[in-house]
Amino acid sequence: MSIITIGGIKGGAGKTTIATNLAIMRHLSGHDVLLIDGDDQGSATDFSSVRTEIKGSTGYTSIQLTGSSIRTQGLMLSPKYEDVIIDAGGRDTTSQRAALIISDVVLIPFNPRSFDIWTLGKVVQLIDECKTVNQKLKVITFLNKADALGNDNIEATEALKEIELFTYLDTSIGLRKSFANAASDGCSVVEQKPLDKKAVDEIKTLYRRIYDI
Ligand SMILES: Nc1ncnc2c1ncn2[C@@H]1O[C@H](COP(=O)(O)OP(=O)(O)O)[C@@H](O)[C@H]1O
Numbered sequence: 001m002s003i004i005t006i007g008g009i010k011g012g013a014g015k016t017t018i019a020t021n022l023a024i025m026r027h028l029s030g031h032d033v034l035l036i037d038g039d040d041q042g043s044a045t046d047f048s049s050v051r052t053e054i055k056g057s058t059g060y061t062s063i064q065l066t067g068s069s070i071r072t073q074g075l076m077l078s079p080k081y082e083d084v085i086i087d088a089g090g091r092d093t094t095s096q097r098a099a100l101i102i103s104d105v106v107l108i109p110f111n112p113r114s115f116d117i118w119t120l121g122k123v124v125q126l127i128d129e130c131k132t133v134n135q136k137l138k139v140i141t142f143l144n145k146a147d148a149l150g151n152d153n154i155e156a157t158e159a160l161k162e163i164e165l166f167t168y169l170d171t172s173i174g175l176r177k178s179f180a181n182a183a184s185d186g187c188s189v190v191e192q193k194p195l196d197k198k199a200v201d202e203i204k205t206l207y208r209r210i211y212d213i
């Protein structure tokens, strides 16, 4: 059993997108998944409702928790599932700290943009503090909404690689409309028709790196 939080303190980085895609992919490969929506905006919960309407069921279990109940309820519920994925929401909140304290891994998507990279110092501080309580926490960063090419990707990558505490994965996810389209249809990009092969390849590569397969 592993608990993975999709975290970071920048709204719009793609946390909910990554969390829901991973939850579905984990379910599709036969695992019993709990998706915890730890953001009071409730985007993951909204997504799960749309998915249920369209498909009849989500395939994973979805609950919304806030604040320290993410730690208490999360710890109580997690042994009942093979995988727990927590969508932590976009700020340094009690919710995000509670999630980081019980997680094995935190995945932090960064858009290759200055506003996102400028949050890096605060993210390091947040992780540092949580690591004093949860030493096992592994921190993984990667680019989401990456450009097809260009300097911004390179600069963002360099900034992320500089943080020794973090493991930078060079498996970027591009800025691809299919992620947004799939979300509106209550599905992951691996289910979405017509298939966006590049998006599918990228999310599958990320998935394999995270789940070590
Ligand atoms: N790789 C991507 N390519 C294109 N759009 C994306 C990508 N990742 C996320 N988005 C879109 O960006 C917006 C913010 O993503 P979201 O997952 O809600 O971010 P967060 O949960 O971090 O606030 C959404 O409209 C989503 O569809």
Ligand SMILES: [Mg+2]
Residues within 6 Å of the ligand: 015, 016, 017, 039, 043, 044, 087, 089, 090
């Ligand atoms: Mg979100």
